[in-house]
Amino acid sequence: MFAFNMTKSIFKNLFTKSPAARASLAKKEFKRNTRGKIDINIESCVFCGICQKKCPTGAISVNRTDKKWEIERLKCITCGYCVEACPKKCLSMGNEYSGPALSKDKEVFENARVLDNATNS
Amino acid sequence: MSRRTIIPFGPQHPVLPEPIHLDLVMEDEKVVEAIPSIGFVHRGLEKLVEKKDFIEYIYVAERICGICSFMHGMGYSQAIEQIMNIEVPERALFLRTIWAEFSRIHSHLLWLGLLADAFGFESLFMQSWRVREKVLDIMEETTGGRVIFGSCKIGGVRKDIDTVTLKRIEKILVDLEKEIREIGNVFLNEYTVKSRLVGVGVLSREDAYNLGAVGPMMRASGIAQDMRKLGYGAYPQLDFEPITRTNGDSYDRCAVRIEELFQSIDLIRQAIGKIPEGPVDTKVTGNPDGEAFVRLEQPRGEVVYYVKASGTKFLDRLRVRTPTFANIPALLKMLKGCDYADVPILILTIDPCISCTER
Numbered sequence: 001m002f003a004f005n006m007t008k009s010i011f012k013n014l015f016t017k018s019p020a021a022r023a024s025l026a027k028k029e030f031k032r033n034t035r036g037k038i039d040i041n042i043e044s045c046v047f048c049g050i051c052q053k054k055c056p057t058g059a060i061s062v063n064r065t066d067k068k069w070e071i072e073r074l075k076c077i078t079c080g081y082c083v084e085a086c087p088k089k090c091l092s093m094g095n096e097y098s099g100p101a102l103s104k105d106k107e108v109f110e111n112a113r114v115l116d117n118a119t120n121s
Numbered sequence: 122m123s124r125r126t127i128i129p130f131g132p133q134h135p136v137l138p139e140p141i142h143l144d145l146v147m148e149d150e151k152v153v154e155a156i157p158s159i160g161f162v163h164r165g166l167e168k169l170v171e172k173k174d175f176i177e178y179i180y181v182a183e184r185i186c187g188i189c190s191f192m193h194g195m196g197y198s199q200a201i202e203q204i205m206n207i208e209v210p211e212r213a214l215f216l217r218t219i220w221a222e223f224s225r226i227h228s229h230l231l232w233l234g235l236l237a238d239a240f241g242f243e244s245l246f247m248q249s250w251r252v253r254e255k256v257l258d259i260m261e262e263t264t265g266g267r268v269i270f271g272s273c274k275i276g277g278v279r280k281d282i283d284t285v286t287l288k289r290i291e292k293i294l295v296d297l298e299k300e301i302r303e304i305g306n307v308f309l310n311e312y313t314v315k316s317r318l319v320g321v322g323v324l325s326r327e328d329a330y331n332l333g334a335v336g337p338m339m340r341a342s343g344i345a346q347d348m349r350k351l352g353y354g355a356y357p358q359l360d361f362e363p364i365t366r367t368n369g370d371s372y373d374r375c376a377v378r379i380e381e382l383f384q385s386i387d388l389i390r391q392a393i394g395k396i397p398e399g400p401v402d403t404k405v406t407g408n409p410d411g412e413a414f415v416r417l418e419q420p421r422g423e424v425v426y427y428v429k430a431s432g433t434k435f436l437d438r439l440r441v442r443t444p445t446f447a448n449i450p451a452l453l454k455m456l457k458g459c460d461y462a463d464v465p466i467l468i469l470t471i472d473p474c475i476s477c478t479e480r
Contacts, residue, residue, distance in 0.1 A: 031258075033280065035265040056173060056180045079180050079271050080279075093265075 030095040035078040037098040038071060042109040044090040045069055051082035051091060061106070070106040073098045123148050128461070132161050136239050136465035139475035143468075147461065155456040157449060163479045167439050174434040175201060175409060176275060183269055185441060186477040188231060189419040191224045193441070193477075194273040196417050199353060200428040201275050203413040207403060211355075213277035215396040218355040220263075220270060220278075222385040222392070227256040227268075228420035229378045229385075230301075232472050233308065236375065239469045240317040245307055252300045259290060277402025287393050298386050305379040318372035322455040322467040325369060334451040335444045336422020337377045338471055342369035348418035359391045371470045378472075408434050419444055421472045443477040 030036060047069065049062040059075035060082060062068070083091045126147050132140030140161035146154040169181050182197035183190045195217055202209060234249035257267045263282050264270040272279045282290075308314055324334065329342035339346050340363060347363035349356045364380045366373035409430035416425050422444030429438040448471040455467050 031262040031265075033263065033265040034261055035271065054177070056177050077180065077269075078266075080265075081177070081180070 030097075032095070034095045035080060036094045036096045037073065037078060038076060038082065039092045039094040040069060040071075040109055041090040041092070042069060042111050044088050045109075045111065046088055047111075048087060050085050050087060054081050054085045056081060067111045069109045071109075072104070072106050074101055074104060125153065130464060134465075136469065137473075138235065139473065141468070141473060141475050143456075143464075145456070145461070145464065150461050152456050152459050152461060152464065155453050157453065159449075159475065159479055161479070162476050164476075166480045167441065170436040170439045172435075175430065175436050176405070176434075178436070178439075179274055180271070183271060183273070185480055186443070186474055187268055188228045188474060189224060189421065189424075189477070190268060191220050191270045191273060192417060192419045192424065194270075195221060195354075196415055196424055196426040196441075197428070197439075198273055198275045199417070200413040200415040200426045201409055201430075203415060204409040204411045204428065204430055205275075205405070205407065207276050207405060209277055210400050210403060211397050212281075212399045213401045215355045215392050216278050216282060216401065217273060218359070219282070219389055219392050219396075220260075220272065221354065222389045223256055223260060224270075225385045225420045226297075226382055227253050227260070228472075229382050230256065232378060232420075232469075233304065233375075236466070236469050237308075237314075239465050240314070242314065245304070245314075248304055252297065252304060255293065255297055255300075259293060262286070263290075274402065276405045277400075279402070281401045287396070291390065291393055294386050294389060298383065301379075301382050301386075305382070308375055308379060315372065317463075317466060318375060319370060321371045321463050322459060322470060323368065323370045324451055324455055326367075328454055329369065329451060332450040332454055333447055334422075335447045336418070336420075336472075337374055337381070338422065338448050338451055340364060341366045341373040341377045343367045346423070348416050348423045351416060353415075353417055355392060355395075358395060359388055361388055371466060374470045408432055409436070421445060421474060421477075422447065441477075441480060443474065443480075445471065445474045445478045448473075449478075 047062050047064045047067055049064065052060045052062045056079060057075045057077055059072045061070045078093070080093050083093050128145045128147055130143040130145050131137050132142045142158045142161070144156040145152050166181055166185055170178055173181060179194055179197060183194040185193045230249050230253035234246045234253070237245035237249060260270060261267050263286065264272040264280055324338065324342050326343045329339050329344060334342070335346070343365055345363040345365045350363065361384055364377050364384060366377055410432040412429045414427050416423055424444055425442035427440040428436060430436045452468065452471050456464065459467060
């Protein structure tokens with residue numbers, strides 16, 4: 001039985017690529033529930049600042065006067081507390097992880113519509 | 122009498138996943154005494170209750186430990202629920218039990234891998250962690266995180282598992298059981314493994330009792346102490362008996378943990394069979410006022426949560442007594458008189474989680 005098993009795996013290994021080679025080529029598939037990164041639909045955000053108050057690590061900062069919503073990806077622990085707390089439901093939990101960070105910058109989202117209005121008037 | 126030497130062991134050592142320091146007083150190759158010192162990874166998480174409000178603190182509680190993270194969150198929420206008299210829905214209790222048992226499986230598989238690594242059986246280490254990956258995939262699918270689940274909250278759970286997924290988990294469990302049996306056989310019957318484990322670090326029943334050992338350490342010495350029998354979560358409705366062994370050596374501690382893997386799989390099966398329909402959380406209003414004392418069984422043993430609140434949204438005091446801390450006196454007892462080459466294995470058999478211990 002043991003010899004049979006061994007021959008089977010020898011033949012299998014001869015005709016298939018190594019698992020490591022396969023794994024490096026395969027694209028990482030994210031699960032439906034994976035907590036990847038926080039996404040914001042800035043168009044519907046009212047800049048109330050509740051997410052900033054609730055965030056356990058202080059990764060989010062909201063500027064009401066400039067209509068700016070900022071997040072520090074390196075601080076964010078993707079717990080999803082801001083998503084639960086958002087009254088306008090404009091925050092959501094994305095499935096994909098955020099890309100590699102090159103510097104400790106904040107990711108800034110600005111409401112373009114509000115800014116246009118301000119410059120026009 | 123030969124000359125005594127002191128060999129420092131740790132905080133940085135290839136076998137240690139986390140920093141603990143031991144001064145080993147040696148006589149030739151035998152350890153005469155071990156003097157521990159801890160405190161290398163203290164993070165001050167207990168003090169943080171004064172800065173974070175009691176609902177937010179669950180995120181901190183989950184990060185006390187990276188392996189039994191779910192059960193830390195569960196212990197904390199149970200303590201708050203006890204103070205505030207919150208009735209947790211039945212379905213939430215069952216889901217918590219399922220996730221808790223899954224984290225027990227992944228913790229024990231991780232430990233088996235580390236043990237194999239400690240006695241130099243690298244392929245067994247790889248196989249243990251390969252099986253563990255399947256459990257982590259289930260976790261990611263159901264909760265969203267691989268080790269920090271973030272699914273427990275005060276008053277229930279955040280995510281529900283639908284019937285289709287539960288059925289699929291049941292199917293995966295069949296495969297998992299087969300693979301764990303294969304690995305377990307190597308640990309329990311292989312000649313080389315046995316020669317490193319049998320009769321090493323014997324902890325007698327009296328010593329285990331007197332030194333206050335917990336969890337698999339105590340059960341391997343023949344004392345059937347299991348906090349799950351206290352009846353938290355959905356455990357009162359599930360049928361199980363604590364697993365005990367009598368010899369109290371490293372081999373028995375390994376065997377207890379392997380049998381607990383099968384017990385956890387059985388418990389998950391039972392829970393999936395009995396899970397009722399209904400809501401998964403209740404609304405929490407007001408602030409906690411009072412004290413609570415909660416004990417639950419983690420993969421490493423009994424954890425104690427003490428919470429004191431004074432009617433504001435910030436808690437007064439939180440104290441966590443983790444299983445590794447309770448097991449250190451027993452470890453020192455075992456180290457006395459052992460060979461220097463067995464020290465790494467003895468440290469690993471208590472399943473040390475130093476970040477937990479120092480918080």
